[in-house]
Amino acid sequence: MGRITLDKVTKSFGEVNVIPPLDLTINDGEFVVFVGPSGCGKSTLLRLIAGLEDVTSGQIRIDGEDATDMPPAKRGLAMVFQSYALYPHMSVRKNIAFPMKMAGMPQDEQNRRIEAAAKSLNLTDYLDRRPGQLSGGQRQRVAIGRAIVREPSAFLFDEPLSNLDAALRVNMRLEISELHNALKTTMIYVTHDQVEAMTMADKIVVLRAGNIEQVGSPLELYKTPRNEFVAGFIGSPKMNLIRGETAAQKGAATIGIRPEHLAASTEGGLWQGTVGVAEHLGSDTFLHVHDHGLGDEPLTVRVDGEMAVRHGDRIFLTPDESKLHRFDKQGLRI
Amino acid sequence: MATKASRAAARLMISPAVLLLLGWMIVPLSMTLYFSFLRYNLLMPGMEEFTGWTNYRFFLTDPAFTAALWNTLLLVGGVLLITTVGGTLLALLMDQPFWGQGIVRILVIAPFFVMPTVSALVWKNMFMNPVNGLFAHVAKFFGLQPYDFLAQAPLGSIIFIVSWQWLPFATLILLTALQSLDQEQLEAAEMDGAGALSRFFYIMLPHLARAITVVILIQTIFLLSVFAEILVTTNGGPGVASTNLTYLIYMQSLLQFDVGGGSAGGVVAIILANIVAIFLMRMIGKNLEA
Ligand SMILES: Nc1ncnc2c1ncn2[C@@H]1O[C@H](COP(=O)(O)OP(=O)(O)O)[C@@H](O)[C@H]1O
Ligand SMILES: [Mg+2]
Numbered sequence: 001m002g003r004i005t006l007d008k009v010t011k012s013f014g015e016v017n018v019i020p021p022l023d024l025t026i027n028d029g030e031f032v033v034f035v036g037p038s039g040c041g042k043s044t045l046l047r048l049i050a051g052l053e054d055v056t057s058g059q060i061r062i063d064g065e066d067a068t069d070m071p072p073a074k075r076g077l078a079m080v081f082q083s084y085a086l087y088p089h090m091s092v093r094k095n096i097a098f099p100m101k102m103a104g105m106p107q108d109e110q111n112r113r114i115e116a117a118a119k120s121l122n123l124t125d126y127l128d129r130r131p132g133q134l135s136g137g138q139r140q141r142v143a144i145g146r147a148i149v150r151e152p153s154a155f156l157f158d159e160p161l162s163n164l165d166a167a168l169r170v171n172m173r174l175e176i177s178e179l180h181n182a183l184k185t186t187m188i189y190v191t192h193d194q195v196e197a198m199t200m201a202d203k204i205v206v207l208r209a210g211n212i213e214q215v216g217s218p219l220e221l222y223k224t225p226r227n228e229f230v231a232g233f234i235g236s237p238k239m240n241l242i243r244g245e246t247a248a249q250k251g252a253a254t255i256g257i258r259p260e261h262l263a264a265s266t267e268g269g270l271w272q273g274t275v276g277v278a279e280h281l282g283s284d285t286f287l288h289v290h291d292h293g294l295g296d297e298p299l300t301v302r303v304d305g306e307m308a309v310r311h312g313d314r315i316f317l318t319p320d321e322s323k324l325h326r327f328d329k330q331g332l333r334i
Numbered sequence: 335m336a337t338k339a340s341r342a343a344a345r346l347m348i349s350p351a352v353l354l355l356l357g358w359m360i361v362p363l364s365m366t367l368y369f370s371f372l373r374y375n376l377l378m379p380g381m382e383e384f385t386g387w388t389n390y391r392f393f394l395t396d397p398a399f400t401a402a403l404w405n406t407l408l409l410v411g412g413v414l415l416i417t418t419v420g421g422t423l424l425a426l427l428m429d430q431p432f433w434g435q436g437i438v439r440i441l442v443i444a445p446f447f448v449m450p451t452v453s454a455l456v457w458k459n460m461f462m463n464p465v466n467g468l469f470a471h472v473a474k475f476f477g478l479q480p481y482d483f484l485a486q487a488p489l490g491s492i493i494f495i496v497s498w499q500w501l502p503f504a505t506l507i508l509l510t511a512l513q514s515l516d517q518e519q520l521e522a523a524e525m526d527g528a529g530a531l532s533r534f535f536y537i538m539l540p541h542l543a544r545a546i547t548v549v550i551l552i553q554t555i556f557l558l559s560v561f562a563e564i565l566v567t568t569n570g571g572p573g574v575a576s577t578n579l580t581y582l583i584y585m586q587s588l589l590q591f592d593v594g595g596g597s598a599g600g601v602v603a604i605i606l607a608n609i610v611a612i613f614l615m616r617m618i619g620k621n622l623e624a
């Protein structure tokens with residue numbers, strides 16, 4: 001079981017109010033991702049749930065039980081830290097065993113769980129090494145192993161992949177998703193990387209300055225962003241936002257169109273501009289189009305990787321009207 | 335510093351310093367060795383003659399030597415125990431956030447800046463004196479018999495005074511080490527269900543191992559040669575109850591004018607210091623490896 005409810009939770013550090021009143025329900029077995037720019041209070045929120053910080057006001061319930069004043073160890077949650085926080089003087093085996101040792105679990109049960117965790121995380125050959133003798137990805141797995149053996153009611157991850165190189169990150173992303181499928185335990189995952197959020201989450205919570213901007217599945221957020229901030233944050237490359245005359249014609253203060261919803265052509269179209277930088281990814285090419293007369297920001301367009309366009313070429317763009325997002329003066333979706 | 339040329343240049347440039355230091359050490363050491371085999375008493379000038387191992391035999395069979403040896407070990411061990419345990423506890427305390435932290439930290443290192451003679455005299459005359467000392471006044475206030483610390487427990491009192499001087503050093507080093515401990519490790523341990531005591535023994539103490547080793551090694555070097563505190567408080571007495579090796583050598587060579595005997599004692603002290611050093615490195619040296 002791992003149903004976590006936040007009820008009007010706030011957090012201030014002295015005068016600074018980091019989390020304004022916030023309500024959130026995380027259902028049992030869900031993979032929830034908190035995403036938002038750096039410094040928006042994601043870690044603080046996670047640490048409040050973990051019990052590493054005290055809430056200033058409000059209530060946290062775990063499985064219906066008031067956990068607001070419970071010490072961290074009693075909450076039955078396991079956390080994987082950004083720095084991994086492995087114990088450097090203990091072997092991998094001792095690291096993984098530590099929470100079980102603290103709980104006073106019988107030795108043979110400890111060994112059984114260590115073997116099982118090591119097997120599923122490919123750590124069997126490294127059990128007698130120190131953390132200092134492992135690679136970043138292996139350390140990450142030890143940290144996960146230390147969390148798994150406790151059989152917690154929910155896992156908390158704080159930017160666990162940000163210290164890994166790009167290839168390893170993709171790998172570990174997959175492994176964590178597979179772990180979730182296998183364990184079906186609630187997981188709360190903090191990241192500033194919207195790609196991680198989109199690929200892993202059942203439910204994404206977009207945060208800005210401690211406020212929840214939108215909660216929803218990845219596709220909901222992609223298709224119907226509630227405001228300009230979410231629209232700009234979710235999706236890669238970013239949505240093009242156009243203001244002024246063009247937007248007013250559509251009855252909005254701002255209109256948004258994703259790079260993949262713009263049709264590009266060399267013959268003709270609604271808008272036109274010159275190609276600036278062309279980013280060739282092989283399957284796709286992203287074009288930055290300047291001098292389009294719609295604003296100062298260049299427009300980003302996704303075109304087929306085969307399309308032969310070069311710096312300085314003239315190009316015509318036509319937006320897919322059905323995929324157009326409209327926002328009012330307050331930035332809210334119309 | 336990788337190429338042959340740069341290594342050669344480095345050796346060349348460092349050699350004057352090395353040679354100077356070597357000479358600085360070799361000359362007094364060989365003179366001590368030489369004197370230790372002479373019958374050399376300042377009261378009988380011009381009568382020096384070679385006597386072989388006699389000086390060593392006298393020094394090592396002197397009952398004062400065994401007493402001094404034990405006193406030295408007790409002094410070093412006692413002060414090390416008090417300063418490392420006390421230093422760890424004080425460091426833990428000072429690592430907590432509290433009001434006036436900066437001032438308290440400066441106050442805590444203050445004893446380290448007081449000269450040994452001065453601090454020993456202050457303790458002797460203002461605190462431990464059985465008539466005028468503060469402790470005597472306190473005892474009298476409670477209707478107790480004042481305790482004559484330096485006469486009744488001379489070695490214990492000296493251990494206490496020296497510990498008072500070295501506690502700040504230990505505290506400071508251990509505090510710095512404690513502050514370098516990754517807070518997330520402590521939080522991880524907390525989430526793993528470790529209480530305050532478990533966190534101390536499983537996380538903090540192993541992290542402090544290296545700093546504690548440094549404290550022990552550095553202090554041992556200085557504690558083997560404690561002298562001023564003994565000279566100004568007990569003069570090694572009563573009897574030889576608070577005489578350590580350093581003080582015994584001083585008595586031999588300067589109070590009895592026996593340069594030969596004193597030199598022999600010096601050589602013995604050097605050998606003993608090395609035994610202690612080897613013993614320490616065996617015991618805790620591995621903590622210094624990365
Ligand atoms: N212990 C603290 N004391 C004061 N301010 C803090 C503390 N921890 C975090 N903050 C502030 O709270 C805000 C949110 O921090 P954090 O939750 O770490 O952001 P994120 O993890 O989203 O990058 C930041 O502005 C940060 O400066
Ligand atoms: Mg953070």
